Amino acid sequence: MGKSVNPDLAKARSQATFDPANLTNYLYGGPEKLRRKRYLPAFVFKELCTEMSLTDLCLIFLGLLTHVSDYLGLTLSIENMAAKEYKEEGFKSTDDMSREEAYEESMRRAVYTNKRVLQLNLQDQEEQYYFREIFVPGANPFALHYVMFKDAINTQGTEDQIQKWLPLAETYAVTGTYAQTELGHGTFLRGLETTAEYDVQREEFILNTPTITSSKFWPGALGKTANVAILNAKLITKGRNCGMQSFWVPLRHLETHQPLPGITVGDIGPKFGYHTSDNGFLQLNRVRIPRENMLMRYSKVLQDGTFVPPENDRLVYVPMTQFRFVVIGRSGWTLAKAVTVATRYSAVRRQSEITPGGGEVQILDFQTQQHKLFTQIASAYAMIIAAKAAKDLYDSAFSKMEKGNLEDLPMLHALTSSMKAFNTWEMATGVEQCRMACGGHGYLLASGIPQMYTDMVSACTYEGENTVMCLQAARFLNKCQEAANKGERLPQLTRFLQTSRLNISSSLDQDVDLNDIIAAYEFRAATVISEANARLNAGLAMGKSQSEAWNYASQLLVKAALAFSHWFTVRALIENMRGAGFDNSTETLLLQLAKLYALDGMLRYSGDFRKVG
Numbered sequence: 001m002g003k004s005v006n007p008d009l010a011k012a013r014s015q016a017t018f019d020p021a022n023l024t025n026y027l028y029g030g031p032e033k034l035r036r037k038r039y040l041p042a043f044v045f046k047e048l049c050t051e052m053s054l055t056d057l058c059l060i061f062l063g064l065l066t067h068v069s070d071y072l073g074l075t076l077s078i079e080n081m082a083a084k085e086y087k088e089e090g091f092k093s094t095d096d097m098s099r100e101e102a103y104e105e106s107m108r109r110a111v112y113t114n115k116r117v118l119q120l121n122l123q124d125q126e127e128q129y130y131f132r133e134i135f136v137p138g139a140n141p142f143a144l145h146y147v148m149f150k151d152a153i154n155t156q157g158t159e160d161q162i163q164k165w166l167p168l169a170e171t172y173a174v175t176g177t178y179a180q181t182e183l184g185h186g187t188f189l190r191g192l193e194t195t196a197e198y199d200v201q202r203e204e205f206i207l208n209t210p211t212i213t214s215s216k217f218w219p220g221a222l223g224k225t226a227n228v229a230i231l232n233a234k235l236i237t238k239g240r241n242c243g244m245q246s247f248w249v250p251l252r253h254l255e256t257h258q259p260l261p262g263i264t265v266g267d268i269g270p271k272f273g274y275h276t277s278d279n280g281f282l283q284l285n286r287v288r289i290p291r292e293n294m295l296m297r298y299s300k301v302l303q304d305g306t307f308v309p310p311e312n313d314r315l316v317y318v319p320m321t322q323f324r325f326v327v328i329g330r331s332g333w334t335l336a337k338a339v340t341v342a343t344r345y346s347a348v349r350r351q352s353e354i355t356p357g358g359g360e361v362q363i364l365d366f367q368t369q370q371h372k373l374f375t376q377i378a379s380a381y382a383m384i385i386a387a388k389a390a391k392d393l394y395d396s397a398f399s400k401m402e403k404g405n406l407e408d409l410p411m412l413h414a415l416t417s418s419m420k421a422f423n424t425w426e427m428a429t430g431v432e433q434c435r436m437a438c439g440g441h442g443y444l445l446a447s448g449i450p451q452m453y454t455d456m457v458s459a460c461t462y463e464g465e466n467t468v469m470c471l472q473a474a475r476f477l478n479k480c481q482e483a484a485n486k487g488e489r490l491p492q493l494t495r496f497l498q499t500s501r502l503n504i505s506s507s508l509d510q511d512v513d514l515n516d517i518i519a520a521y522e523f524r525a526a527t528v529i530s531e532a533n534a535r536l537n538a539g540l541a542m543g544k545s546q547s548e549a550w551n552y553a554s555q556l557l558v559k560a561a562l563a564f565s566h567w568f569t570v571r572a573l574i575e576n577m578r579g580a581g582f583d584n585s586t587e588t589l590l591l592q593l594a595k596l597y598a599l600d601g602m603l604r605y606s607g608d609f610r611k612v613g
């Protein structure tokens with residue numbers, strides 16, 4: 001029996017001028033991917049939530065075979081076992097639980113999904129993410145294991161190390177974390193104090209956190225879940241500091257889960273959000289690990305203690321760059337979820353009258369409510385589509401890097417840094433706007449929006465604090481501006497610094513041309529980047545050192561990075577909407593949405609746009 005849909009919602013949906021399936025397929029990468037995304041949770045929920053005979057299961061199983069047999073390696077006995085085991089315990093909301101209980105409930109669900117992902121033989125990363133998100137809606141205690149721990153092995157480990165360690169991670173023989181941040185340092189990596197001193201006699205590293213500020217602090221899963229860490233420490237060999245390197249460090253006994261000798265580990269306590277993630281602290285008291293435990297894809301320590309430096313000392317940063325791409329993409333989807341909740345609510349919530357005596361209207365009829373929500377719908381599309389465009393750039397650059405060509409690494413770092421800051425700040429303000437658009441009910445945990453905010457707003461801090469990330473991107477942009485000032489050749493992504501001109505044909509009283517919109521954002525970015533460069537040079541002309549002049553110009557440098565990201569986003573949105581092969585009605589609507597996004601941005605940053613004419 002179909003669910004009854006609220007008549008106001010049904011009416012609103014019936015007025016669509018386009019076929020939503022076109023958009024859904026586009027957003028999820030096509031009908032087959034969408035079908036898989038929908039089939040998996042539906043299958044599992046059906047299996048879990050209704051008493052089923054083996055016959056039912058076989059029918060469903062056969063039904064699956066016609067759709068998704070290419071990846072479901074189901075074995076009925078295991079499915080039955082998982083169903084019984086989980087059904088008996090069932091789902092419990094964590095909203096009313098203590099932090100301990102909420103962590104345990106999330107851990108129970110995460111372990112269940114880990115088992116199911118293996119049983120279903122789900123290989124596709126996105127499918128794994130969708131599957132997990134259904135069952136562990138909040139912070140997943142295994143998040144670091146799924147993302148940074150495995151990525152670090154894959155990107156920093158030698159082939160032998162990958163062969164040895166990755167299967168352990170894939171089968172959950174170990175559960176991992178990525179331990180870099182310390183109590184005293186998160187941003188300034190060159191300030192990390194944890195040491196890894198090479199003992200040439202025993203061919204071992206001695207790991208030590210010599211001060212309280214060197215204690216590892218914040219890593220997810222460190223509090224209780226993880227029994228191994230990829231740990232970043234200052235390598236010291238033959239008396240020389242060789243900079244930050246990554247190490248495979250056992251933390252807890254694989255059977256008893258008790259901390260190993262020399263290890264003091266625990267949870268850092270309650271946080272603003274992310275309650276079911278056990279972020280922890282770690283102190284190492286001269287813990288020994290074999291030489292083979294240093295991840296040696298790029299840099300090495302030979303048996304005699306000789307340090308072989310990497311071709312590029314920034315390669316150790318690759319796991320962070322990779323995860324920034326995850327954050328860039330997830331930010332758009334988080335805003336998409338929040339604005340979906342708020343828009344549906346606005347279709348069914350009747351409050352106040354527009355015409356006195358005309359009866360209470362759907363709040364979606366208020367222009368102010370439309371402005372609050374439609375701009376966020378546009379922003380969610382813009383961020384999701386720009387993330388896809390950035391990922392395409394990343395994939396092509398990364399494949400070159402894997403062949404040893406590192407020329408795109410600076411561009412990649414700048415793009416991921418600026419887009420991670422831009423998307424997470426836009427997502428944070430957008431989700432909060434959606435919450436407030438729902439009035440009192442938006443403040444209920446049951447609305448789902450508060451947790452989206454408190455969990456995801458941490459993305460403005462982790463993986464590189466946003467201001468710092470903007471300044472990182474500004475290093476690259478400023479270098480490009482200096483090169484442009486000298487007439488030198490620029491990377492493809494920043495050639496607009498030399499070519500952008502303001503030749504807008506549109507006037508405000510006509511329907512604005514999309515190419516003019518891209519040109520306006522390009523010109524605004526070029527102008528802000530040039531202004532930041534001028535301020536830096538003015539600081540130098542005043543006799544300041546390079547670093548003092550950098551600090552003197554840093555507010556404008558942050559603005560330059562954000563203007564660059566805004567341009568990249570508007571261009572990606574318009575170019576992808578035009579080129580996506582939609583039918584006319586859908587394309588017309590999406591281009592209207594793109595205009596709304598771009599014009600709203602011009603209003604929000606009207607100072608920049610007025611200044612550049």
Ligand SMILES: CCCCCCCCCCC/C=C/C(=O)SCCNC(=O)CCNC(=O)[C@H](O)C(C)(C)COP(=O)(O)OP(=O)(O)OC[C@H]1O[C@@H](n2cnc3c(N)ncnc32)[C@H](O)[C@@H]1OP(=O)(O)O
Pocket residue numbers: 143144147148178180181186187188189190220314317318320321326327328330331409410413459461462463464465468472475476
């Ligand atoms: C939303 C997702 C949902 C899914 C699941 C959620 C689960 C999430 C749980 C949270 C996980 C969080 C994990 C973490 O937070 S891990 C720790 C992250 N920490 C950081 O990001 C530290 C940030 N700081 C830095 O990266 C560096 O300190 C900084 C870059 C700021 C400074 O570097 P440095 O001290 O070396 O100094 P410079 O600025 O001079 O840089 C030197 C040159 O190196 C270049 N560089 C720096 N970083 C990179 C990089 N990543 N890739 C490439 N190149 C890099 C830099 O540009 C300089 O080069 P130039 O001199 O040529 O400019």
Ligand SMILES: Cc1cc2nc3c(=O)[nH]c(=O)nc-3n(C[C@H](O)[C@H](O)[C@H](O)COP(=O)(O)OP(=O)(O)OC[C@H]3O[C@@H](n4cnc5c(N)ncnc54)[C@H](O)[C@@H]3O)c2cc1C
Pocket residue numbers: 144178179180181184185186187188217218219220274279458461462463464465466467468471
């Ligand atoms: C929920 C959550 C999960 C996390 N998970 C992990 C994890 O799994 N593993 C891990 O290793 N770490 C993790 N972290 C730590 C995270 O990476 C750091 O918090 C982050 O890198 C910021 O560093 P910090 O906390 O030292 O902030 P700080 O750098 O001290 O920032 C404080 C202020 O100083 C400013 N500032 C700092 N440097 C500069 C500069 N050069 N120029 C201008 N301004 C500057 C910043 O802009 C900011 O306003 C997590 C953090 C959170 C919140």
